[in-house]
Amino acid sequence: MGETFQIQTATWRDLNTLREIENVCFGEDAWPLWDLVAALTLPGIVRLKALSNGRMVGFISGDSRPAERLGWITTLGVLPAYRRQGIAAALLKDCEEKISLPRIRLCVRRNNDGAIQLYHKFGYTQVGVWPNYYQDREDALVLEKVFKKEEYSRDRFLA
Numbered sequence: 001m002g003e004t005f006q007i008q009t010a011t012w013r014d015l016n017t018l019r020e021i022e023n024v025c026f027g028e029d030a031w032p033l034w035d036l037v038a039a040l041t042l043p044g045i046v047r048l049k050a051l052s053n054g055r056m057v058g059f060i061s062g063d064s065r066p067a068e069r070l071g072w073i074t075t076l077g078v079l080p081a082y083r084r085q086g087i088a089a090a091l092l093k094d095c096e097e098k099i100s101l102p103r104i105r106l107c108v109r110r111n112n113d114g115a116i117q118l119y120h121k122f123g124y125t126q127v128g129v130w131p132n133y134y135q136d137r138e139d140a141l142v143l144e145k146v147f148k149k150e151e152y153s154r155d156r157f158l159a
């Protein structure tokens with residue numbers, strides 16, 4: 001299927017829709033309102049939305065820590081009706097480029113096979129486990145991707 005979506009920087013105006021997407025995608029793990037406000041407003045954060053026919057259907061945020069030479073993907077979700085169309089892959093690729101640091105990490109539920117497949121496809125490998133991390137005590141796997149110098153050394157503005 002051809003790409004019928006666009007990736008744009010998200011702003012505080014997207015708060016209500018982001019809240020809905022987070023609730024649909026993460027249920028009891030959804031971020032509280034304040035974390036969503038922070039993701040949409042604080043400096044040093046990459047925040048991207050996917051639009052389909054003008055409607056926001058996916059979101060990613062990434063935290064840049066240049067002093068540690070490390071970024072974190074902090075949330076990634078796509079509404080169920082829009083999955084398996086390459087939207088998460090497009091969000092992740094753009095977010096990685098905007099973070100532009102030597103390493104990026106993220107955590108994912110041990111049983112989240114779909115997300116783990118996506119991350120493996122992108123070159124993330126497991127570097128740790130946070131036992132009982134989630135509300136229901138499921139473990140989080142910590143995954144990391146290491147970038148080559150030419151992939152991260154561009155001089156980029158953060159969103």
Ligand SMILES: CC(C)(COP(=O)(O)OP(=O)(O)OC[C@H]1O[C@@H](n2cnc3c(N)ncnc32)[C@H](O)[C@@H]1OP(=O)(O)O)[C@@H](O)C(=O)NCCC(=O)NCCS
Nearest residue numbers: 025076077078083084085086087088089108114115117118
């Ligand atoms: C995980 C999630 C973000 C994937 O979004 P998506 O837009 O459907 O992903 P994409 O279409 O870009 O998938 C790219 C590739 O990742 C892999 N993948 C994605 N979802 C998959 C699934 N459910 N099962 C197996 N592989 C999957 C596939 O290799 C896929 O390529 P393909 O469709 O050509 O086989 C989405 O399912 C979601 O929002 N889930 C709930 C929230 C969540 O778990 N977020 C991740 C938290 S760490």
